[in-house]
Amino acid sequence: MNSLLEVFQRPDFLSQLVVHVELSVVALLIGVAIALPAAIAVSRSPLASTIVINIANTGRAVPSLAILALVFPLLGFGFAPSLVALVLLAIPPILINASTGLMQVSPQVIDAARGMGLSDGQILGRIKLPIAAPVIFAGIRTSAVQVVASATLATFIGGGGLGELIVLGFQRNDLAIQIGGSLTVAMLAIITEVSFGALERTFTPKGLRIARKHRGK
Amino acid sequence: MFDWGWVSNNITDEILPALIGHIYLSFVSVAIALLISLPIGILVSRYRKVYPPVTFITGLLFSIPSLALFALLVSVPGLGLGSTTVIIALVSYSLLVLIRNVVAGIDSVPEETRDAARGMGLTNRQILFRVELPLALPVIVAGIRIATVTIIGIATIGAYISGGGLGELIFTGISRNFPTRVIVGAVLATLLAVLADLTLLAVERYLRPWARTRRA
Amino acid sequence: MIEFRGVSKTYPGSSRPVVNDLSFEVFDGEICVLVGPSGCGKTTSMRMVNRLIEPSAGEILIDGEPNTAMSGTKLRRHIGYAIQQIGLFPHRTIADNIATVPQLLEWDKGRISARVEELLNLVGLDPDQYRDRYPAELSGGQQQRVGVARALAADPPVMLMDEPFGAVDPINRHRLQDEFLRIQGEIKKTIIFVTHDIDEAIKMGDRIAILQEGGILAQYDTPENILASPNSEFVSSFVGADRVLKRLSLLRVSDVELGPPNGDGLPRLSERMNLKDALSELIGAGVERGSVVSDKDAVRGTLSIETIQRLSHGAEQARGE
Numbered sequence: 001m002n003s004l005l006e007v008f009q010r011p012d013f014l015s016q017l018v019v020h021v022e023l024s025v026v027a028l029l030i031g032v033a034i035a036l037p038a039a040i041a042v043s044r045s046p047l048a049s050t051i052v053i054n055i056a057n058t059g060r061a062v063p064s065l066a067i068l069a070l071v072f073p074l075l076g077f078g079f080a081p082s083l084v085a086l087v088l089l090a091i092p093p094i095l096i097n098a099s100t101g102l103m104q105v106s107p108q109v110i111d112a113a114r115g116m117g118l119s120d121g122q123i124l125g126r127i128k129l130p131i132a133a134p135v136i137f138a139g140i141r142t143s144a145v146q147v148v149a150s151a152t153l154a155t156f157i158g159g160g161g162l163g164e165l166i167v168l169g170f171q172r173n174d175l176a177i178q179i180g181g182s183l184t185v186a187m188l189a190i191i192t193e194v195s196f197g198a199l200e201r202t203f204t205p206k207g208l209r210i211a212r213k214h215r216g217k
Numbered sequence: 218m219f220d221w222g223w224v225s226n227n228i229t230d231e232i233l234p235a236l237i238g239h240i241y242l243s244f245v246s247v248a249i250a251l252l253i254s255l256p257i258g259i260l261v262s263r264y265r266k267v268y269p270p271v272t273f274i275t276g277l278l279f280s281i282p283s284l285a286l287f288a289l290l291v292s293v294p295g296l297g298l299g300s301t302t303v304i305i306a307l308v309s310y311s312l313l314v315l316i317r318n319v320v321a322g323i324d325s326v327p328e329e330t331r332d333a334a335r336g337m338g339l340t341n342r343q344i345l346f347r348v349e350l351p352l353a354l355p356v357i358v359a360g361i362r363i364a365t366v367t368i369i370g371i372a373t374i375g376a377y378i379s380g381g382g383l384g385e386l387i388f389t390g391i392s393r394n395f396p397t398r399v400i401v402g403a404v405l406a407t408l409l410a411v412l413a414d415l416t417l418l419a420v421e422r423y424l425r426p427w428a429r430t431r432r433a
Numbered sequence: 434m435i436e437f438r439g440v441s442k443t444y445p446g447s448s449r450p451v452v453n454d455l456s457f458e459v460f461d462g463e464i465c466v467l468v469g470p471s472g473c474g475k476t477t478s479m480r481m482v483n484r485l486i487e488p489s490a491g492e493i494l495i496d497g498e499p500n501t502a503m504s505g506t507k508l509r510r511h512i513g514y515a516i517q518q519i520g521l522f523p524h525r526t527i528a529d530n531i532a533t534v535p536q537l538l539e540w541d542k543g544r545i546s547a548r549v550e551e552l553l554n555l556v557g558l559d560p561d562q563y564r565d566r567y568p569a570e571l572s573g574g575q576q577q578r579v580g581v582a583r584a585l586a587a588d589p590p591v592m593l594m595d596e597p598f599g600a601v602d603p604i605n606r607h608r609l610q611d612e613f614l615r616i617q618g619e620i621k622k623t624i625i626f627v628t629h630d631i632d633e634a635i636k637m638g639d640r641i642a643i644l645q646e647g648g649i650l651a652q653y654d655t656p657e658n659i660l661a662s663p664n665s666e667f668v669s670s671f672v673g674a675d676r677v678l679k680r681l682s683l684l685r686v687s688d689v690e691l692g693p694p695n696g697d698g699l700p701r702l703s704e705r706m707n708l709k710d711a712l713s714e715l716i717g718a719g720v721e722r723g724s725v726v727s728d729k730d731a732v733r734g735t736l737s738i739e740t741i742q743r744l745s746h747g748a749e750q751a752r753g754e
Contacts, residue, residue: 148282
């Protein structure tokens with residue numbers, strides 16, 4: 001137990017935790033910045049949306065280690081190549097959910113909005129995005145959890161992060177470092193899962209929550 | 218950058234065994250996970266109260282990053298490095314998806330159907346095996362698909378704790394700075410995952426008669 | 434007034450028009466019902482008025498101005514729009530749904546909330562109870578009412594309604610129709626109303642445009658005239674073999690010249706009854722005549738089956754000339 005506490009006081013513990021969070025946050029932000037506009041861009045064509053969803057679905061099947069590993073021969077070791085790999089991992093879940101969410105907005109609702117004189121921009125901003133928000137946020141949550149988990153693997157291509165500690169534990173056969181690093185990563189993933197879940201609930205408009213409850217009956 | 222010569226020289230010694238080892242790891246893990254999830258899922262569909270704790274625990278397991286779970290399991294006395302530890306981790310990752318889909322599949326059976334079966338004199342056991350499970354099969358297969366793809370991906374990381382498989386090529390490639398190994402391992406793992414995804418998707422569609430009639 | 438001038442619509446890649454050279458006028462303060470079988474282009478015709486669909490040929494004038502004089506979005510903010518599936522915004526409260534167009538027109542807050550309250554009262558929903566609810570909390574009939582209120586929000590002179598009562602059960606539909614006719618009595622909008630149901634058309638329409646497949650206008654007239662003298666085989670089969678009875682349902686007992694009050698023991702008929710119901714009542718009672726009474730039970734006179742018969746026959750002959 002004592003040795004575990006020592007792990008948390010190591011100078012590299014804090015610095016790797018920071019790198020881990022940095023990698024995850026930046027990758028997620030870039031992922032959102034790419035996937036969300038892309039989903040919006042294709043959302044007016046059901047065919048394009050379906051194609052994008054299918055491609056992204058196949059993209060999700062690609063193992064995260066494979067993506068990191070394939071980035072290494074192309075871009076080499078380090079933080080930036082790791083970031084690129086994590087962005088690639090972050091995109092598919094957001095793309096899938098945003099496209100699906102925007103496609104699921106009832107055509108009658110959109111017709112009514114258009115018929116009342118909302119412009120295309122207003123229909124997107126005031127109708128489609130708020131109604132699709134819960135599904136979009138669910139995608140961001142999946143993506144966030146996956147990025148936090150995969151950031152652990154960044155250590156293999158020199159990206160740093162808490163994976164560094166786990167690997168160090170293995171190399172030195174130091175159980176405390178190994179367990180300390182693992183528990184921290186696990187906590188980080190669970191915190192991400194829980195806090196994004198809360199965010200998802202916050203961004204679900206009240207009317208939709210009520211509608212879901214009524215459908216459930 | 219890519220050394221074709223290495224590939225042809227090592228295809229039987231290294232590449233094929235890694236591929237077969239990977240398939241073996243994944244297949245065994247999914248099979249064990251299914252053996253555990255089916256009875257739990259059936260139980261949960263009968264006793265609803267246990268559903269929240271079951272999803273909570275399996276959800277917790279699911280969200281632990283794989284390298285961390287491997288490291289934690291290795292430190293458990295009696296486990297250590299090797300494929301057994303990897304299989305335990307892979308099984309624990311599949312539970313959430315599989316149990317959820319077994320329950321959802323059984324839930325998807327209309328109450329009238331169950332009622333009709335009871336009305337024709339089927340016992341509870343007969344209803345389960347002749348009505349509920351066959352009708353739940355497409356949804357269960359959908360769960361198997363997601364679990365399989367997830368497992369094939371995570372199994373690559375298992376090589377780090379000596380589980381074998383395609384991850385072996387990736388890790389040794391990185392440590393020896395030999396890109397060909399890395400690319401072969403990563404590409405094969407990707408192809409395997411995508412292939413498993415598409416195959417099981419086809420099975421899933423085949424099991425849904427309504428999808429078939431729509432295509433006709 | 435809305436004027437269709439030689440309006441046609443052919444979709445790209447199709448050789449057959451869905452709306453074919455449509456010309457007619459919808460008069461101020463009237464409900465014009467577009468009715469016909471599916472594929473007759475009635476919804477397409479309506480959607481060209483607010484330019485959700487652009488015609489391939491011809492033009493539509495609103496109060497003498499072509500509807501292309503302003504942008505589509507601006508035009509639509511001045512035309513009420515209510516559709517069958519209602520299309521209420523699930524993430525917005527009832528008040529916010531109704532306030533959609535006033536908000537787009539940037540009314541001030543006080544004016545908007547006063548208008549919402551007024552409209553909820555108009556459609557028979559208690560504002561205090563429903564203002565802050567969400568669509569999912571309302572029944573189908575209540576949602577339809579909100580849909581109508583939302584279409585009326587900015588007090589548009591013109592309204593387009595596409596089967597606005599289509600998604601509710603028959604009993605509720607009749608109630609909503611009656612309520613809407615009462616509301617229209619107060620607000621006197623110029624309305625284009627689309628339905629596939631000839632009974633609804635007869636009940637709601639000041640004038641009916643019957644369209645047939647290929648978007649051709651088969652007949653455009655008042656319900657009375659169409660029922661009395663359908664101008665083609667298509668129209669007469671579309672209005673149905675019972676058109677004489679349908680016509681009787683348009684007339685009230687009080688519209689008829691009654692015989693002198695006579696005798697006792699006759700079944701009582703309210704003067705507010707329509708003639709079809711009165712006839713059914715008399716046949717059902719197995720008598721030739723009934724005693725017509727007012728709401729306050731004052732005897733107005735007698736009505737005989739013979740009178741009803743003469744009335745419908747006479748109209749047929751007059752029309753047949």
